[in-house]
Amino acid sequence: MTSKIVLLGADRAGEAPHSVPGAESLPPLEESVAYVRALGKPTAAQVLQDARESGRVAIQPRCGVGGHEEMKALLRDLEAQAAPDILTLTIDAHTRLKRFEQALRTLNRDPRDLNGYPLVTHGWQRGRDLNESVAAPLEIRHGSPDARALFDVSVASGITSFEGGGISYNLPYSKAVPIAESLAAWEDVDRVCGRLAELGLIIDRELFGTLTAVLVPPSISLAISVVEAVLAARAGVRCISVAYPQSGHLVQDVAALRTIPLLARRYLPEGVQVHAVFHEFMGVFPRGRGHAEDLIFYGALVARLGGASKLITKTYQEAYGIPDTRANVEGLRLASRANSPLLDFVAVDADRVAEEQQWILAEVADIVEPLLEQPDLKAAVAQALERGTLDIPFSASRYAKSEIIPKRDAEGAIRYLSAGSLPLSRRALRRNDELLRRSEAGGADPGLGSLLADLTGDINYFLTLFGESDREGTS
Amino acid sequence: MTSKIVLLGADRAGEAPHSVPGAESLPPLEESVAYVRALGKPTAAQVLQDARESGRVAIQPRCGVGGHEEMKALLRDLEAQAAPDILTLTIDAHTRLKRFEQALRTLNRDPRDLNGYPLVTHGWQRGRDLNESVAAPLEIRHGSPDARALFDVSVASGITSFEGGGISYNLPYSKAVPIAESLAAWEDVDRVCGRLAELGLIIDRELFGTLTAVLVPPSISLAISVVEAVLAARAGVRCISVAYPQSGHLVQDVAALRTIPLLARRYLPEGVQVHAVFHEFMGVFPRGRGHAEDLIFYGALVARLGGASKLITKTYQEAYGIPDTRANVEGLRLASRANSPLLDFVAVDADRVAEEQQWILAEVADIVEPLLEQPDLKAAVAQALERGTLDIPFSASRYAKSEIIPKRDAEGAIRYLSAGSLPLSRRALRRNDELLRRSEAGGADPGLGSLLADLTGDINYFLTLFGESDREGTS
Amino acid sequence: MQQRKIILGVAASDAHAVANHLIAHALRGIGYTVVNLGTCTPVEEFAEACREHPDAEAVVIGSLNGHIHEDLRDLAATKAEGAIRCPVIVGGNLSVGSKKDPAALERLYRLGVDRIVNDPAALPAVLDELRATRPVAEPLLAVS
Amino acid sequence: MQQRKIILGVAASDAHAVANHLIAHALRGIGYTVVNLGTCTPVEEFAEACREHPDAEAVVIGSLNGHIHEDLRDLAATKAEGAIRCPVIVGGNLSVGSKKDPAALERLYRLGVDRIVNDPAALPAVLDELRATRPVAEPLLAVS
Numbered sequence A, B: 001m002t003s004k005i006v007l008l009g010a011d012r013a014g015e016a017p018h019s020v021p022g023a024e025s026l027p028p029l030e031e032s033v034a035y036v037r038a039l040g041k042p043t044a045a046q047v048l049q050d051a052r053e054s055g056r057v058a059i060q061p062r063c064g065v066g067g068h069e070e071m072k073a074l075l076r077d078l079e080a081q082a083a084p085d086i087l088t089l090t091i092d093a094h095t096r097l098k099r100f101e102q103a104l105r106t107l108n109r110d111p112r113d114l115n116g117y118p119l120v121t122h123g124w125q126r127g128r129d130l131n132e133s134v135a136a137p138l139e140i141r142h143g144s145p146d147a148r149a150l151f152d153v154s155v156a157s158g159i160t161s162f163e164g165g166g167i168s169y170n171l172p173y174s175k176a177v178p179i180a181e182s183l184a185a186w187e188d189v190d191r192v193c194g195r196l197a198e199l200g201l202i203i204d205r206e207l208f209g210t211l212t213a214v215l216v217p218p219s220i221s222l223a224i225s226v227v228e229a230v231l232a233a234r235a236g237v238r239c240i241s242v243a244y245p246q247s248g249h250l251v252q253d254v255a256a257l258r259t260i261p262l263l264a265r266r267y268l269p270e271g272v273q274v275h276a277v278f279h280e281f282m283g284v285f286p287r288g289r290g291h292a293e294d295l296i297f298y299g300a301l302v303a304r305l306g307g308a309s310k311l312i313t314k315t316y317q318e319a320y321g322i323p324d325t326r327a328n329v330e331g332l333r334l335a336s337r338a339n340s341p342l343l344d345f346v347a348v349d350a351d352r353v354a355e356e357q358q359w360i361l362a363e364v365a366d367i368v369e370p371l372l373e374q375p376d377l378k379a380a381v382a383q384a385l386e387r388g389t390l391d392i393p394f395s396a397s398r399y400a401k402s403e404i405i406p407k408r409d410a411e412g413a414i415r416y417l418s419a420g421s422l423p424l425s426r427r428a429l430r431r432n433d434e435l436l437r438r439s440e441a442g443g444a445d446p447g448l449g450s451l452l453a454d455l456t457g458d459i460n461y462f463l464t465l466f467g468e469s470d471r472e473g474t475s
Numbered sequence C, D: 001m002q003q004r005k006i007i008l009g010v011a012a013s014d015a016h017a018v019a020n021h022l023i024a025h026a027l028r029g030i031g032y033t034v035v036n037l038g039t040c041t042p043v044e045e046f047a048e049a050c051r052e053h054p055d056a057e058a059v060v061i062g063s064l065n066g067h068i069h070e071d072l073r074d075l076a077a078t079k080a081e082g083a084i085r086c087p088v089i090v091g092g093n094l095s096v097g098s099k100k101d102p103a104a105l106e107r108l109y110r111l112g113v114d115r116i117v118n119d120p121a122a123l124p125a126v127l128d129e130l131r132a133t134r135p136v137a138e139p140l141l142a143v144s
């Protein structure tokens, strides 16, 4: 168990890097770049590039526990037993919200009460210690509207991949952080990535297209990633990973993944490396172990079919809580099977994928092009969220209208029952309507009660599919 | 650890049932039938029927250890952790060859030195004890040219599935048992199955089409199963499982599995239930754990695509030795994933399968029809083996000529480089030649040394595929 | 007749919004006035809402991320001060990890939680029961 | 010049034939006369072959099924009787289970095995070596 520690670096929270007292304790960027070079492991960007070139999907777990020694053991065990391509430090929910004091208090009381690793509290020397104890590069995964303190400690730790974005790590993760603030904070992060790139170190900046994870229409996920990617590239980021969450519908998911390189070509400058990342199903997970494992393998197979560079795995304990090491190992090993050379024969209907792709591209264009035309993209984003012309379902934040109502069609693909104020074309809206109408037996306008029931049914899609109707599966 | 025991029932070895001293110790058939009825579990035949009707592949491990308590724990652990549809008692290699004394001696010295459960030595009361300790029905898997003593103990134990056949459990499993003897011994077994069926108990009789497991051409496997199935049906057997071993080539394997119901319709009387059983790859297994697991999952998926009623699994320890419980559990769980409803979209090229199926059917017909026309099928089989018109590669027995030389074609399917004296049609021989010639770069007649090298290469097919060239994978 | 009213929210460090949205919808659907403070709501914000809505029958707090104990750290003190007078109901995923130790629930009661409810569908009955047994003098009509 | 000769076979309870076939082919390919007794060969059958082929340089026994110890139980006695005089080489998978205990090999030496060889490719060198060091008087030509 970790011995008591005092707070390091947290005093800089919310401040621009290198401008506050306490920053002296962090090494200069140059030193961190030299450190990474001397570390003798590939950067996350290199691993992603290699995966793409060899036609494999790189595999990465979610993992984070409160105590330092426990975190080190977790990383080592995962590497020894499942050899993921990239490892994760998942950060606890206090740190995400800059509740550093609470993180520290919990850490000192009982690190097991933390749902992630409080890196800021542990400090960058311990970050390096983690980094040095495994061969795979690390990524920081969190959910911080303002991640600057965390990012500084991450860079000082020699960590080469950092998740988040001014929209995707605000709306799903906080209630009352104005979007202009989070965009500004993430612009700071991205600028530092730009400087690091000039110093020769490429940081992989992953955008959290998963958003609120539950029934997110693909064009919403991708549109927000496009906006964040454009902002990141303008700030100097050179490697961008676009994460897309499994909807559960084969054609829709493969189409969405395959759309990512097209979007990159259309909206991003050359010279920016862009990777598609697939998140195994991020919504309500089946409770039965076999069912969860079916979904885990299926997700990994879809990642392969969609040409993702990387997959983020789940475990059969997802429905219950933070997984133990063994469950995490088994999730990774199972997902790895989808990379098997023996599965080359598995294919998906190319025509249907191409058709779906055209629609996704068109919807994304409807949403992002009015924004990208604006001279001040950050301001345009804030305004669009206020008006609902950019929006997400189930927002945790007041700064999105959350008018969108998603619904699964008869085949299980996620469509817009209501697109709220999104500027979708008539054609797109008509197609969404038609696809959804096909799934209504009667076609009558559903009342509010049935709307809630429908929504719950769609949220619990995989529970129903596996016959776990009462939410009580077998573990 | 099992306490010392003395030999029960073994004195009957090699004798016809119910005709020798010592048989008194076994209960009458009627009592065993009543016992099975009272046991409160489905028979293996019922489980297979249910699996077929629900479109699932039933899953079954190989498992057998020497000690009784250890065997019970193994069965219970496998059931608790992986819930296979059918469980196995794999019998040790001494018992298989009626070396009961050696089995007893090893059991008393150290049961861990046995490569299976010596059921005859333990006796039928212990067999019932095993049967009662799990919910799934049991099958006896062994490799006995003369299994009568074992079968009697099996029936008395209330076990409803029994593997073997007069050809398939002779040629791969013994050196010097004349084929007429093993055919006669298995006819005895099948007759008792007939009597049991009259008493209302259907015993699933599985035929070991896997044979010598290494590079067995599908038409050899299926032809021998057809002959054994016809003999079994004539003796009164009502449920026949035809096991076919994975060659590793998708189209060939799916075609072979889908041919089994056609063969049943063509050569077997109505009223005999016939199931296709798939054996996950039975040849040289990759040593690397991930590679082995890729192969395990792939095998299970092929079983599903081929419409098998049942799959016999392997483990990632296959290349090393008898697996431990955990490896066995993991093999079962992994194979179960191939039953996932989420994989309905996975398909195989129907035209290529249909074409391959026609050829398999034709080759099988070439081999079996001359035999089935004979008035005395058993005599005809013995003669055919002597002449080489029925044959297997790598025979363990002197009673097969083993002139067949198998070879993988450019795609990995198993073809006849030499069909020996098999009565294959000119067309079939020409197709085999052509397919193999396509895989030869030069097309020159290979010398003996290169023939041996080619053969070894084909045997080590999956080692090469996974890049385990030096046979030293990582475990 | 006045509508029944509850205060709803998600614990301070917790951003899980979906169950919160659905529970609010569902309670409104059966006639409740729901003051939904949404995600990331510290105890003092619940207390403020109680001041603004003295007629609220209960404070209903969801927590999924495992941090409920730290997030409700000030609850007992806040109740002692009288800043929260109505019963506090908590539901969700109430500890970190996949194996749940009942001690985690004990700790919650010690922190000042009055009721722990698993299934949102059980909320109306629990609210009725709390109302029926509440130690206040004013006469109330029990509605189901 | 006389061809070199070995006696080959698989242990008594063991039916694994493939390695046996391949090793026989390979040794014949480099000029050996191979008396292949095949699978399921008890010690007494090896002894008989030794009587018939006194010029055999070695008895080479394969075992894969894990039963080698019981299958070679009579080997020491048979050697003591003089019924097998040439060296006995054993190879294959020499115990039951996936985790191998070196004690299993010790036990084999105690049973009268002279050499344990893993890789069939190493057989020619081992045969050469055994021949070169063999305690017999008659002069021999070492061939590789």
Ligand code: B12
Residues within 6 Å of the ligand: A062, A064, A090, A091, A092, A093, A096, A115, A116, A143, A171, A172, A173, A210, A211, A212, A213, A214, A282, A283, A284, A285, A317, A318, A319, A320, A321, A322, A323, A394, A395, A396, A459, A471, C013, C014, C015, C016, C017, C018, C019, C020, C022, C023, C060, C061, C062, C063, C064, C065, C066, C089, C090, C091, C092, C093, C094, C095, C096, C097, C098, C117, C118, C119, C120, C123
């Ligand atoms: C969607 C999701 C997310 C989304 C949330 C988006 C959003 N803003 O809403 C995102 C991706 C952002 C997310 C983030 C995180 N998540 Co999350 N998430 C989930 C997931 C997959 C589904 C949750 C959901 O929406 N379910 C649908 C709703 C309707 O049901 P529910 O939330 O499960 O609630 C049910 C009951 O708990 C109960 N209930 C819930 N609230 C209440 C309240 C009352 C009063 C009552 C009576 C009942 C009740 O009723 C519901 C219906 O049965 C769950 C795992 C799962 N269940 O499959 C993990 C899960 C809840 N998340 C978890 C964690 C840890 C996190 C993170 C900390 C990241 C991390 N370390 O891994 C961050 C949290 C950040 C933060 N500051 O809180 C853990 C909690 C672990 C634990 N307790 O041990 C879970 C269980 C996943 C896991 N196995 O690790 N998450």
Ligand code: B12
Residues within 6 Å of the ligand: B062, B064, B090, B091, B092, B093, B096, B115, B116, B143, B171, B172, B173, B210, B211, B212, B213, B214, B282, B283, B284, B285, B317, B318, B319, B320, B321, B322, B323, B394, B395, B396, B459, B471, D013, D014, D015, D016, D017, D018, D019, D020, D022, D023, D060, D061, D062, D063, D064, D065, D066, D089, D090, D091, D092, D093, D094, D095, D096, D097, D098, D117, D118, D119, D120, D123
């Ligand atoms: C094919 C096979 C079979 C076939 C054999 C057909 C036949 N008649 O030949 C069938 C299906 C019939 C079979 C049956 C059984 N088998 Co089997 N079989 C295999 C398998 C899959 C491949 C063996 C093979 O042919 N390899 C190809 C040849 C070329 O290589 P090899 O045999 O591995 O040998 C190499 C080395 O061992 C060495 N070598 C071998 N012999 C010799 C001899 C000398 C002198 C030297 C120097 C070297 C040497 O050189 C070879 C090349 O590197 C192996 C597992 C594997 N390896 O993947 C199991 C395996 C050998 N079988 C095994 C067992 C236990 C059995 C059974 C007892 C059934 C059971 N309980 O599960 C029965 C045995 C019946 C009996 N009476 O012996 C076990 C042995 C377990 C142990 N030692 O712990 C294995 C390892 C499978 C397992 N993991 O459980 N089997």
